[in-house]
Amino acid sequence: MDDLPPPVIVDILNRLTDSTDLARCRRTCKTLNALSYDVDSVNLFCSFNRYMKSRSPATKSSITPFKTILTNLIAKLTNLESVSIGVEKPLRSIPYDDLEDESDDLYLTDVSFVSAWLPRVSDKLKELSFSDFWIQSCWRRSDVLALISRHCQRLTVLEVRNAWLSVDGLNPMPSLTSLTLEFIRLDDEDLAKVNDCFPCLQIFNLIGVGGLKEPKILLQHLKSCQWTVSNAPLSLTVCAPNLVELKLKCVKPRSLVLQTPLLSDFHLSLEKASVFDIKEPLKLKKFHLMTANLYSLICKFPFGRTVRSLTLDSLSRVKLAEASNLSLDALFEVFPNMSCLKLGPTAYSEIEISFCVQGLEGREGMKELKEFTAHLVVSDTEVSLSFISSVLAKCSNLLYVALLIHHELDALIASNLIARCMAVCPRVRWKWGMWKEGSKDAWLSDGV
Structure with a gap:
């Protein structure tokens, strides 16, 4: 170890996924002890x-x-540029009702704890x-955001998970470009303060944030957003x-x-919405939709002509009485320029049932299709083959053409279907x- 150049040793220490190993290295020899203080990252999880x-x-x-341990470490x-602390996933997944814990030794967004080392x-x-640790943090409201905004003027990436956050005293952080808030308690006015104080966000992940009623994301520089809403708000706005x-x-x-004119990749999962106000995203190329009623929702969207790649599936099982409207003909009416189509199992079932009822007329846009992927639900091999x-x-x-067969289908039936399809x-x-x-x-194999 003594023969390695100091920069190489520091680089090795920076690559440790668990920084408790860094503390152990300090006890190994004087060289490691001295160089351990030059690391630029700390990762510590309970x-x-x-x-x-x-x-x-x-x-x-x-x-x-x-x-x-963290404070001493x-x-x-x-030279620290990155600090990542928390509890490991098995702890994060413990239900609140299964464990009563009124201590605060794993309440990691505790301001008194963070202020001891962050400045x-x-x-x-x-x-x-x-x-x-949600069980300790969910009933304690933390002012850690205000503390971070006072001291971390060069911060570009911030992630907070499993906490109840306050925005009181939050200062603007124009350097911050990436923010992840996951399983966080916030109110509408708190989200509005986030919009104001982080104006240069380019990446915003808002996952499982509760307490919102009419949330709005209003960010001029935002390029990528993942938003998972855990409750049922009255309205959602993205500008x-x-x-x-x-x-x-x-x-x-x-x-x-949605006021997102440059949107090109849109993944949407919802049961239904009463009102849509979508300013047509002229750049939209990829659209991934999962909903309880595919046909009714597809017909409400105005942007189908620009879509080149479409992925569909349903949140509910197919019902014969509701399936006849969703067909390939209907899809190409709304999305006439598709070159790639992917169907989940329920979407495939609806379209196959529609085919049995009314056949397939064909649309001019079908000649544009280059790639087709489907999760087959085979109840009758002759119908599927047809x-x-x-x-x-x-x-x-x-x-x-990529076709996936349900794992419970008899192997001989599946092999026969594969052979006949390829022969067609x-x-x-x-x-x-x-x-x-x-x-x-x-995926099992490729064939030609």
């Missing part, structure tokens, strides 16, 4: 095992408090992340003239207002796989 030992009468006296560190390292700090990518997941808002054959015939310029149209590139509810798609 494990479930450590938490349980700190609660056990047999072991708790031998466990150093987690906050003490970063003492005298003067000393704030001058060069660029990235800061907290993953709090971001430079937004390119939006992933929005909500339930039943009364209204959805539908796939019709798609291949109407979409005459298809180059790539050997000119396309075929790809086959299996799908299962709640699991990642498993």
